[in-house]
Amino acid sequence: MEHSIIRVENLSVCYHADKRGSRAVNNVSFCLDRGGSLGIIGESGSGKTSLAMAMMGLFKKPTRVDGQVYYENTDLNRLSERERNLYRWAKMAIVFQNSLDVLNPVLTVDEQILECLRRHTPLPPREADKKVLRLLKLVGLEAKWSQYYPHQLSGGMRQRVLIAMALSCDPEVLIVDEPTTALDAAAKDEMIKLLARLHKEKKFALIVISHEMQVITRLAGRVMVMYGGYMAEAGLTKDVLKNPMHTYTRGLIHASPSANPYRDLWGIPGEEAGNSSEGCPFYNRCNQKVSDCKTKLPRLAYVGIERRVACNRGGIVTLLTGENIYKSFSFRGKTVKVCDNCRMAIRSGEIVVLIGASGSGKTTLASILAGTLAADRGEVLFEGEKVKGNRAACRKNGIQMVFQDPFTAVNEHLTVRQAVAEPLDILKQGTKEDRIQQVKQALKDVQLPGDDGFISRKCHSLSGGQRQRVALARSLVMEPKLLIADEISSMLDPSTQANILRLLKGLQNAKGFAMLYITHDLALARKIADRVYVMQQGSLIEHGSVPDVLSKQGDGVAALH
Amino acid sequence: MVKRIAKRTVAILLSAIILAGSTGCGHSTLSENKNGNQDRPVVVNLEGGDWGYPTPFSHYARGPGLYKMTLIFDSLLERGEEGYIPWLAEDWDISEDGLTYTFTLRENVKWQDGQPMTAEDVKFSFEYFAEYPPVFSDLTVDGKHFIQSVETVDEKTVKLKVEKPLAILLGKIGSTRIIPKHIWEKVEDPQKFNTPEAVIGTGPYVLKDYIKEQGAYQFEAFKDFWGPKQRVEILQFVPVSDSILAFDNGEIDLTRITTDILSKYQSNEEYKVLRNPAFWGYRLLFNMERRTEFKDKKIRQAFAHAIDKDELVEKIAREAAIPANAGYLPVGHIWHNAHAKNYGFDIERAKQLLDGEEFSFKLLTGNSNNEVRIAELLKISLAKAGITLSITSTDFKTRDAAVKRGDYEIVLNGHGGWGRDADILRTMYLTEKTSNRSPAVGGIPGYDNDRINVLCRQQLFEIDAAKRKEIIFELQELIAEEIPQIPLYNTTGYIVFRPAAFDGWKYMFDHHGVTHNKLSYLDVRQ
């Protein structure tokens, strides 16, 4: 790491250290090469700005900062304020988040830039004056603005002034905090372009702090995801975006409009809970948590080249894998290969859409994965266990399947209560009251009335959509980790179909289960899928993220269009 | 910009403070060698205060401004320790009928601007004052100008004719200030005449400096003064915050002190203490129009019995006073009648007089410390006799206005002049039905006693002093019995001075202030 210009090791920030206050930054380490770039992303309150402040050494008592910030090989945190001032701005500058107060309201732009030059450079006054104007020009501001007061500038102009000010002493490291807040789309774009250009020209090491995926993707080669003061994941921006390893990262990506041009946006459910020092900070919101996570703090560990993730389960786990599945049916002597060497992996909390024309073997594959049909060859593993028979289905947190035909899915002679509670009754889960409670909750989840009148109705009096929802509720009472939905909406009218789909996606987001959704509808896939498998004549011919796969004009996909 | 100014101001202030500190040290050494030199002219410093430009027209009505003016302006007669003494007039004569006053003037009297003083000046002064009454105008009786005419008989004789033969005129004429004709004859608005010329008189002192805002006066002995040599070369009145502190610091040479600190000075050779005559006092006035109960003599007497004057003297005046006489004229007064009735403190007697009835009255007082304290004590002791007082205190102008309008039930009032000519009894107790005199000057609202009225008028016209004294004595006895108002106590007060600095302090026969007496500063022993 000799060539890295800035190296942060185990940096922690603790507010109100005297009163055992909260930690805003926890053991963060990273390094950055000369001219490199790093993005720091996270929701608000995740400690990004605190990290930047700590790097600049701007905290004062009672806030405590631990760990080291090495500039080249000097630990800045050990320097006195006076010595540290030699590094500030001259070596390492920061562009603070834009606010009305970020510039001193009673000093002109010129004065505020000039004082940096005066402090850190030996430039004679006249040269300094000229330099201010050059700097303003550099960030695209006219010279006249130098005589203005901050309140007379627009938000974008203020941002530019901040950048000009930060670059005034030609720092080696530039930290940019939320450079695009409060800017409109066009200005945002310009700002990103400006920063990218400056980075290229000036060759400083750039640290971009943002909660916007777009900013990070366009400005930073590497990215670090922060949650609750911890590093959740780090890696090359490309990789992380394409294949997030932390459930939090995935959530961020799902919530980012720029990463999801077609798909609906879904935020990460739940709020950040007060982070206790032990246990995974993301515990409350994670959809693949295990009991260990509550007590064990995950460490950031390498899971690949340049890729680290802090998860007790080593990143997003793969719930279900199907390896080399072969299945053929003999039909009038002819053997039809329905599944030909199919491989599939479904990770926790994601929606995988299996798409293909009718008769391409989708339902067969789904049945094999669910364990209702045995494969000829190959194996299906659910959470590392072999799926065989109903082993994965007959338990809570297992695999549940919802079928295509609503009318046959539910016994129409049963009451709603009986239908939904059936798996519970079978498994003899809890007392009667508990079951009714669970039934009611499940019905509520699927937006059916949970009152006594409704649950004692017979299923045959229900419409198709209602029956489908009852079926869904029946699956939900088992709290599945994987829900396989086989064309569940194809037999419904468009409106009901839309309702059911939204409901399903909402449930998935809220409950955090993974879903394998089988359909032949491309548009629908686009709306909900995290990943897509395309099946054609028993083979999975394509798979990947929606835009990737669907933009490829491969044969199989073309056929679907 | 602001910063630069601030910086400069800091510098200035800092230097100012440092310099002020250094003069602070210098000051004390300076003042030490003040006393040592005997050959130096005598300088006397007294408590100052702005009392106006010392001309007869523009000194202030309140306070000792009058006595600063008299240092400059002489009158025909002066008030000595025993009575009137010749001053600008060497001799005088009153005609048998009491209507003509002839004054023989002293020769070689010079104005402070070098001009000789003549009989013309005297004539002019009386005529001028008739047209423009000065602040202290004594040329009226009952508001009427009593001088009929003034003539100059020759260079040094002036003859005044008066309207009526009254007993009290000599003092009034004699104390009228004489002003230079050659200066004042052109003055049409004497109140606004405050050039240096306005303070030219024949008196022993010349006004050297007057700083109005500081309240500082400096008088210097007039070299060509006709009369006794001035013992004090320079007389200065300087501003003082607390006169006792100032005296202790040597800033002034005389001060009033209280009994509580008397011992500090009495035992010390360096100081001398004098007790003032009791010519200043408090009295309690009843408004008998407002509360007709007061027309009953018994109630007034009950009041007199229920008030513990000795307690007042002890607690409020801190023993520096004497209980006042029911007959009004205080003990030190030349015509004080010691046989007039006095009311001892006797609650039982008061209750008897009240016949078991209970009363409640409103007492109006000023807001000075002592008045409020007196009111408190009165309330306490009267309560024992069954009289409830509720006290209202206002600033003195409000109180005076209320007194003038008769808008009160009982009022507490304090003033000087108790040693003046016994004619004050007339101004105070006479009720004249014909004139609508203001109660300010005298009279007790709603009170009318024929005998008192008769005696009051009688003494005014009695030119024979011995006979007049008899009338006054009778009047005092009558007043004491009637007790239409209650004199409470007359302050004596103590003054202390440093004999080493100056020891010529003397009293006038009718006044309590040594510093007010211009004879104090003159060598009049021979």
Next chain:
Amino acid sequence: MKYVKQGMKNIKGFTLMGKTGMAVVCVVLFLGIFSDRLSVHPYNLPSGSAFEAPGPVHWLGTDDLGIDLWAQICFGARVSMIIGFGTALLAGIGGSLIGICSGYFGGLIDKIVMRVTDIIIVLPDLPTMIVLGAFFGPGIRNIIIVLALFSWTVPARIVRSKILSVKEEKYVVAAKNYGAKFWHLTIRHFLPNILPVVMVSVIRLFSKAIVAEAGLAFLGLGDPTSKSWGLILNHAVNFRGIYFTDYWKWWIVGPSAAIMLLVTAIAFICRDVEKIVNSKI
């Protein structure tokens, strides 16, 4: 009730100084309320000879009339408290109402109110005091009215500026959209917002009034019969030559200590309240 509870909770948040201040104020209140029972001697009658030094009989000595000073201070606590409370409440409530109207209605009313505050600042207090004295008769009430007259501008200005900012808040705009009238807005939205700042300025006014009353007494403008602390002090300070006697050691020190203790205590309470208020904003 709710506010009382909240107030109690807030007192817990006081610093040590604030709690001490609170205790002092409580003690003074206690003195004022039970003044007649706390002292064996009457406050208005001599109970000893003049100028007795502090001792077992007269704890704080006696004054020139021989009245017990401890009794006077107890009773004076009542008078000073009444003056403080009266002025603070009158000026606080009146000023706040005027401030609300001025801030809310703006325009001409606002302009007039602002000019009136200008006038009040330059209005000569001495003659006004005397004029009011003539109208109302002198006394505590008069002093309270005058002090209130000269101090309502402070809360009025504070409230006005607060209202100006609250008025722009979206919830007020929304409430107005729903048709809320002035009174509704005042009670629902304005009062809770201004209450904390008003409280701070009322506490300020309280101690200002006590000190101002003492100052007026010193200038001879108080109500000399009221026996407030300022008056006791005034009597003492105006006693000629007091510095040369021993009397000042109890006669001046006693009431000045009482005044200073009370106002300092209030100042500390004020500081804590301000701190809490500011942390809430």
Next chain:
Amino acid sequence: MRKRMLAKISEYLMTLLVIITLNFFIPRLMPGDPFTFLSSDEGQVTVTYSEEQIAKYKAYYGLDKPILVQYTSYISNLLRGNIGYSIYYNDHVSTIIGKRIRWTISIVIAAIVISSLTGIVLGSLSAWNRNGVLDKGLYTLMMTLSEIPAFLIGIGFLFILAAKLGWFPLAGGMKSFANYSSFADRIMDILHHAFLPVLTLSVVRLGEFYLLARNSMISVLTKDYMRTARAKGLGKMRIIFRHGLKNAMLPIVTRVFLSLGALFGGAILVENVFHYPGVGRLMREAVMVRDYVLVQGIFLLVAITVLTMNLIADIIYRRLDPRVS
């Protein structure tokens, strides 16, 4: 812009007219008149005018006319720049005030400058070391100091520094009738006399400025631009003064000018204690003796000062804060 200025000025003029009117009527509503003296201070004397004299004086000063006539003639005299002739003091009001005002102005300005500068420095120090020992100590001290009644402080200083230690003169504005050897001597003497009044006034005002400066500075210190300044690696002094104080100064400067406006009222207690020849004491005396003309004159002066200072405060604030235009 011009129109707004005009509106503002006319507003001020209206206020001034109202004040002048109040100043005319309020003194005249006071009970008593300038010529009635029935009592005197203890040991003092007074001249009691006869009714005839009073009538003569009233006619002389025009006080016998109907009050509205008096009012209109007062206003018309004012417009001609004539503020009248004092009834009691027998001099032109302008002369009387003129002689006194410099004393008041100089001690008040000196006191405000000293107390505001000290207050700002101490307040900034306190804010910078917030919750430190220094801050807590200063805060407690100032809090207590600002609450002590002014006259007590004055009496304390008078007693200890002037009477007991004899460092300073007891009263007055300068040594009376001293022959100064040089101009510098004279200045020294004036400063020496002014020291205690200025000190008292400064101590009285100090707490206020300190608290204001501290609060203002604390709120400024939490502002984003202060963080920016620190991040820029600027020197501590530059951060405190250039960035912090310049912002924190805004309310302080306003207060300084408003305090200057309250000049005469503020000095009254101190002038009384030290018998300083200022306007404050004159005002009290004028009220006491019902010298209507002088009372009007002084209050007019007070009103004009306050309004002018308000105006200046307004203007300076606009100058200092570019956000207000």
